[in-house]
Amino acid sequence: MLTVLAVLFAVSILAPVLYSWWGRNTFYVLAAVLVGAFVWTLAYVPEVIGADQAAAIGEPNAPPAEVVEWITQLGVELAFRMDALALVMSMLITGVGAAVMLYCARYFAADERAAGPFAAQLFAFAAAMLGLVLSDDLVMLFIFWELTTILSFLLIGYSAHRIFARRSAIQALVVTTFGGLAMLVGLLWIGELAGSYRLSEILAQSSELSGTAVDLAMVLILIGAISKSALVPFHFWLPAAMAAPTPVSAYLHAAAMVKAGVYLVARFAPGFHDTAFWLPIVLILGLATMLVGAYRALRQTDIKLVLAYGTVSQLGFLIMVNGLGTEDAALAGIAMLLAHGLFKAALFMVVGIIDHKTGTRDLRKLSGVGKSQRPLLIISVVAAASMAGLPPLFGFVAKEVVFESFYGYAEVNGFWGWLVLAGVVLASAVTVAYSARFLWGSFATKHKEPTTFHGRPDAVFLVAPAGLAALTLIFALVPGPLQTLIEPFATLFEPADPNIDPTYLALWHGLTPVLGLSVLAWVLGLGAFWLFGRIPDPQRTVPESLDAERIYRSSIRGLDDTAAWLTAKTQRGSLGWYLFIIIAVATAFPTGVVALTGQTVPDHVILAEEPLQAILGVLIIAGGLGAIWAPKRFMAVLMVSLCGWGIAGQFALQGAPDLALTLLLVESIVLVVFVLALRTLPAGIWTKNPTRFRAGRALLGAAFGLMVMTAAALSMDQRVEEPVSVEYPWMSYDVGHGTNIVNVTLVDIRVWDTFGEITVLAAAATGVASLIFVKRRDVQRRQLHEVPTGSVGRVLSDKALSPSQVKEIQVARSFATVAREAWLVAGRTVAPEHRSIIFEVVTRLMFHAIILLSLYLLLAGHNTPGGGFAGGLLAGLAFVLRYLAGGRYELEAAIPFSAGALMGWGLAVACFTGVVPLLFGGQIFQSFIVDLSIPVLGDHHLVSSVLFDVGVYLVVVGLIVDVLRSLGSEIDVRSEQENRADTSMGHDIHSQTSLGVAR
């Protein structure tokens, strides 16, 4: 079975290719494949009808089955089982499928391009439907079920350029997927209750399954069935789905897909028809659907819609009888299902031919077709008579046994049973009426001018409907084979009244009350047609409040509106508001959890490790609050730095010298960078536009702070496990060959973390540079000797200054006339008013010492506080000093490498330390020791991971240099250019030349 399904799906994938070669003749091939599948199902007949239908897979005398393991952890298997019900359904699917494929070979134009994918979808649908009826696994059943839904969506939307087709497709998808999801819950539920996802096993133990859970699971499964089979209140999607090409209507919406719901009901009925809500749902909704569908069919003006509403009506009928759960009803239900498949598919095909040849399906325009198209008329009369339940046709045979089973049911169950029977007879009468209306509307001569028929339908076009119509006659005359096929399934049920012999399929049961009911239905139906059925006007629609499609559309609209409303309320476009919502949720949710779970107040609490810690704490808090109220921007930045320095103090007090050192260095650099970056922004901007909503923000901030404190305190209080780091000291010493545990953690134990981090640093530095430089960074500047003395940093021309300022500057310049470079390499390039001789001297004295110290921190970091990060930051600070003292040319002179190259080398060195051990048979990033014996300096152990730290050092230096060049040098250049532009706009040519701005 798995092989056949695989072959069918493979053929559907190939179909578009074949179509591009052979055009619409491909449909012959597809029809032939389905005929092959039909023969394959026929071969199962002896084995299946001889088997014990109730036996699960693996039990003696079980129906043929195949099981392939799939997702064992979830209990999902590719389990297929061919019992009598599956066999009958398979024959219907493959048989009608073959007929529809043959019909397609004429339905589509010879040069229709889009039909290739269509052929694939239609064929895949047949495969999916076959998989659905063969599946013995609930999950597989659901997968095939949804596959048919999706394919139906694609097929209905075939004419994608028409809004009506698109909308109908989406509507069908939404409605059936909704039902499918409900069904999924029901399937999983019943699977869990039964402890198995095997359908046959669940049904075998259905007698042990009872209770509300089972009842509700069945309701959910029934929701799936009634949405798929278009029962009230979901019936509206089926008439709308008539936007699909007619072959699709004939196959999906008459013979196959809509029968999936009926199949599901028939499948679960043997075990579960006695659950609490089963019969009420099946009978009430079924009867309502039957009446509503028949009533609506009676007055449609589109002959395809007459059939569509007729199908809705018949589906209600089928669900009722298949869900009834008696032996007679099971036989009748399946017989009716087959009968409906045959006559309805034939009728749809006839409608397709009429539409194809006349260009309309409007019965007010069609006239005289019966006279000119005799073969079509004969086919239609046979099929429609079968639909109306007239002898000697299979529709009549099936309807007789349906009536009989309802009659038997009514005899046992009294009033309600008779009421149901009355409803069924009434609906059957209306069925007779709309069948007559269909024939009258399609073929009668209503006005003098006959409708033009563009060419005669050829034999290939007619053979499919004719064959189906012929079968409905043959099975009426020879019902025996079908009786044999269906009977094994019917024996799964108890008879309604054990004293009466089970019924059988036959044209003549004798003069029974049931025959009387049939005659009554014919008479009433023909009378109704005569009175109401021949009116060409469209039916007055039902009140809006009851129109299911309107209710559907307004609920979808309501959903859209609600979503738009909620979006508008929460997504107003303000980032602050988004953050407010996010943080409010992040506060409220954990607070709620803490409040609801009843936590105890921690009892191991100390105020502080030592008084100094508390004092530092007050300092930090003061800094934080100061940042809010600071009147100036740099004051606020200083306040935040104060917090950082305080926290560095806390690190030191707790016993973390590495952290204290690193944080101090970082805070210093951050302060400088802040000043460099924000110097171009006017100071006034800080106080401009103060944000409103102050109290709310303060409240949220306080609440969030409290929440974090509570969460931290509670989680620390409940910690019971030892920290993983108790192993670190010996690991660090024996494996990492270093005594500074933090550093060894960084470069050895958790080296991948660090490697990732330096990569992030390089990326961030590149980001900064690309934001500032835009085009390319590290622009080649002039040689130092070309730069005019005192040209850098001259912000304004003399004319823009006040007389007193000019005097001050003149004094400063008089001191800066020394030609020789005393302290710094590029000190002379800075404008005299910006130079500080003390700063230059201090820089001169300190720079090399700082660099040396940074190298010491780097190399000694493995055993004492320090390491690549601290060393790199310190070296960076040295360059900051050079830049501040001597301007951008000083920075270039201090470090004549591109920052990108520094970081690249850093990453390369780090990679190298990772990869090298691999060459010696070690693991990646494994550290090893090299013993060196150098004269004078003595014996030394070199640990390879120190080399990794060198990489870190280079990356950090590169980061700081990049930031300095971007936020420092480049912004310098830009400000000077801007000033020059401003000045030149003031027609001050001389001052422009005297400024001599240099890059």
Added chain:
Amino acid sequence: MTINLTLLIVMGVMFAVGIYLLLERSLTRVLLGIILISNGVNLLLLQSAGRSGLPPIVRDGLVAEDYFDPLPQALLLTAIVIAFALVAFMLALIYRSWVMGRQDEVADDEEDRRVAAAVGAYDPEEDAEVGTETSEFIDTVDPATGSVRVVDAAERNSENAAEDHGVDHSTGEGER
């Protein structure tokens, strides 16, 4: 585990002030808020190391519990340096926002505002009244003859008049 009240409170204040500043409009204040929040996170990590201890430099005669837990320290060290890179990047962003737009503020998202303003808008795909179609073959090539089947205008109009949907269903596009 013992809870250090000073560190706990300082952490809470860092978060509270950080959130307050984060919700400001001024980009500079937002950045300061982010720095303060990362300070708070650093303090949280610090507390997870437990009571204070000796600096984690291995010496003979000491057991693991004597040292101040080194693992949170390693994590903190990376966090501090990453925070620096983040601050530098944000500063570059602020500078750029100043150069490009002369503003130091978080601007509102125009697209979001448009979405917010467009509640209940009519959507032709969803909301148009579309009449049902009575043929698949209107305005298409006749498959039998290969010629375009002409549906004359008068016929089409009478069709429209007969059905009261008022939409041109011969094309089915349903504009109104």
